[in-house]
Amino acid sequence: MQGPGPALFGILNVTPDSFSDGGDFLDPEAAARHAAGMLEEGADAIDIGGESTRPGSDPVTEEEELRRVVPVIRAILQAHPDAGVSVDTYRASTAEAALEAGARIVNDVTALRGDRRMAALVADAGCPLILMHMLGEPKTMQKEPRYDDVVREVRDFLARRADHAIAAGVDAENVALDPGIGFGKTLEHNLALLRNLEAIVGLGFPVLLGASRKRFLGRITGTEEAKDRVFGTVATTVLGYERGATLFRVHDVRANREALAVAEAVWRV
Numbered sequence: 001m002q003g004p005g006p007a008l009f010g011i012l013n014v015t016p017d018s019f020s021d022g023g024d025f026l027d028p029e030a031a032a033r034h035a036a037g038m039l040e041e042g043a044d045a046i047d048i049g050g051e052s053t054r055p056g057s058d059p060v061t062e063e064e065e066l067r068r069v070v071p072v073i074r075a076i077l078q079a080h081p082d083a084g085v086s087v088d089t090y091r092a093s094t095a096e097a098a099l100e101a102g103a104r105i106v107n108d109v110t111a112l113r114g115d116r117r118m119a120a121l122v123a124d125a126g127c128p129l130i131l132m133h134m135l136g137e138p139k140t141m142q143k144e145p146r147y148d149d150v151v152r153e154v155r156d157f158l159a160r161r162a163d164h165a166i167a168a169g170v171d172a173e174n175v176a177l178d179p180g181i182g183f184g185k186t187l188e189h190n191l192a193l194l195r196n197l198e199a200i201v202g203l204g205f206p207v208l209l210g211a212s213r214k215r216f217l218g219r220i221t222g223t224e225e226a227k228d229r230v231f232g233t234v235a236t237t238v239l240g241y242e243r244g245a246t247l248f249r250v251h252d253v254r255a256n257r258e259a260l261a262v263a264e265a266v267w268r269v
């Protein structure tokens, strides 16, 4: 997964209810056009999700997720055969269909806990795998999340899940870790994870940060509309980069690409 420099995943939610762009890209053609725009702005990959994982959300059926995701992957790769496509799913059946359609990365917000078949599928496919920390499940994760030490507990969880993936045959070179900003965390928990990101980077796997447009940023900046939280997102991208994150999952590709370019220029020695 690890390329020469930082990599940007452009977010493409093919859902009616994603917290910031729900319903915008349900139509495969509209989705493919948006993906093309993000690739032109410098996205290294497109992360496609067919089920919202916002706080309080309900799962969709496997059939519905497949119906949403696979046609969009096909439409994107038809127009951009070399595009890197990541599928944001915890279902092995969706990941399998997405890989068959040309996706190259699996992004599992449950860190292989959502479907016992996922580890073997990814191991057989030999593809990169993103393992994310989530406290509980989207429906209830924001109801008073509590930790003794959020950084230590998230770090230890991710270390255990990486061990589990590798024991199941996933190549260690293909594992990336993600603290799961906003997934069962208060504002203070999110800030502690950002401030101490090196603790997770220190596990030795590429770290992905997915803070884009999230609610905690609105709490800090007073920006009510999720779509307007670009500047706060850019701040987390630069802070995350300076603390060792190299993968960034964002809605607003150009803004984050340009911020990363400046951060890279400063720190590239």
Ligand SMILES: Nc1nc2ncc(COP(=O)(O)OP(=O)(O)O)nc2c(=O)[nH]1
Pocket: 011, 013, 015, 017, 018, 019, 020, 049, 051, 052, 053, 054, 088, 107, 108, 109, 130, 132, 178, 180, 181, 208, 209, 210, 211, 249
């Ligand atoms: N690895 C990873 N995957 C993720 N998938 C979804 C969301 C939620 O954001 P979004 O996709 O914009 O919203 P929704 O879940 O409502 O579709 N955040 C992450 C994240 O932080 N890391």
